[in-house]
Amino acid sequence: MLAMLVILALAGEIVPVKLIYIEPDVGVGGNVSERQYAYMVQIQSFMVVDYVHHCGGTLLTASCILTAAHCAGHSLKLRAQAGTVWSNSETEGQRRPIVRMVAHERYIQDGVTRPYDIALALVEHPFVVDGVNVVIVPLLPEYLKPPETMDVLGFGKIDHDDTLPDRLQIVECRFHSPSDCQRHPTEGTLCVGRPGATACQGDSGGPVVATIDGVDWLVGVISFGLKKSCGAGPIICTDVLAYSDWIKQGVLNFTNTQ
Numbered sequence: 001m002l003a004m005l006v007i008l009a010l011a012g013e014i015v016p017v018k019l020i021y022i023e024p025d026v027g028v029g030g031n032v033s034e035r036q037y038a039y040m041v042q043i044q045s046f047m048v049v050d051y052v053h054h055c056g057g058t059l060l061t062a063s064c065i066l067t068a069a070h071c072a073g074h075s076l077k078l079r080a081q082a083g084t085v086w087s088n089s090e091t092e093g094q095r096r097p098i099v100r101m102v103a104h105e106r107y108i109q110d111g112v113t114r115p116y117d118i119a120l121a122l123v124e125h126p127f128v129v130d131g132v133n134v135v136i137v138p139l140l141p142e143y144l145k146p147p148e149t150m151d152v153l154g155f156g157k158i159d160h161d162d163t164l165p166d167r168l169q170i171v172e173c174r175f176h177s178p179s180d181c182q183r184h185p186t187e188g189t190l191c192v193g194r195p196g197a198t199a200c201q202g203d204s205g206g207p208v209v210a211t212i213d214g215v216d217w218l219v220g221v222i223s224f225g226l227k228k229s230c231g232a233g234p235i236i237c238t239d240v241l242a243y244s245d246w247i248k249q250g251v252l253n254f255t256n257t258q
């Protein structure tokens with residue numbers, strides 16, 4: 001399947017990965033346990049009759065979700081789901097309407113992914129953060145050296161027939177040199193991947209997480225990938241450290257307007 005992917009792809013073409021996915025068969029760790037990554041948020045959009053998967057996100061406070069700017073859309077009716085590893089669950093976890101979404105003011109929303117691919121979403125009323133099923137995650141601070149491997153999380157596509165998983169998927173990735181993510185905008189981005197597996201359509205906006213001494217820290221936001229590496233090579237993530245002032249200000253703005 002991976003060989004076919006390479007043949008079908010146009011070499012070096014950069015595609016905005018509006019929806020990104022994680023290759024299921026090679027996902028290290030397989031299914032995520034119920035109590036892991038409890039800061040993972042699924043952003044859903046309302047389509048015709050029901051909510052469907054839209055993007056990933058990360059819970060920074062009980063009301064604020066960090067995601068990608070290209071996941072924001074003015075005409076979209078969005079909601080957030082937290083507290084479950086199941087995609088589009090009707091029974092598990094908690095769901096809240098998203099009432100505001102602020103993308104980075106320098107991000108250009110023209111269908112082409114650019115730098116500044118970062119956004120904050122505010123939910124109508126806070127999630128119940130119980131420290132077990134729903135937790136918040138801090139940004140990796142400057143004084144902590146990121147470990148060699150990170151976890152990339154998502155509810156995105158798991159095959160080339162556009163199948164979406166029922167359950168949260170995970171891939172363990174490493175930092176790559178920026179040249180491995182050719183032609184990508186370098187401002188505030190990280191290149192992360194793993195041979196044979198990364199994120200692809202549907203995973204955008206979701207977390208890239210480092211675990212240090214048993215504590216999880218947010219390192220990045222899944223942004224986009226080269227078409228030929230979709231599910232098979234490094235992807236570009238927004239480096240949250242580079243945007244930590246923007247993020248803190250945005251969270252503060254939301255807090256003050258609530």
Ligand SMILES: *[C@@H]1O[C@H](CO)[C@@H](O)[C@H](O)[C@H]1NC(C)=O
Nearest residue numbers: 024025029030031032166167
């Ligand atoms: C993950 O969970 C799904 C649904 O319960 C199951 O079908 C699948 O086999 C599981 N995968 C792994 C790797 O355990």
Ligand SMILES: *[C@@H]1O[C@H](CO)[C@@H](O)[C@H](O)[C@H]1NC(C)=O
Nearest residue numbers: 102105246247249250251253
């Ligand atoms: C926060 O609010 C200030 C003042 O209205 C505004 O200039 C700034 O762009 C906002 N920042 C974010 C990240 O929303």
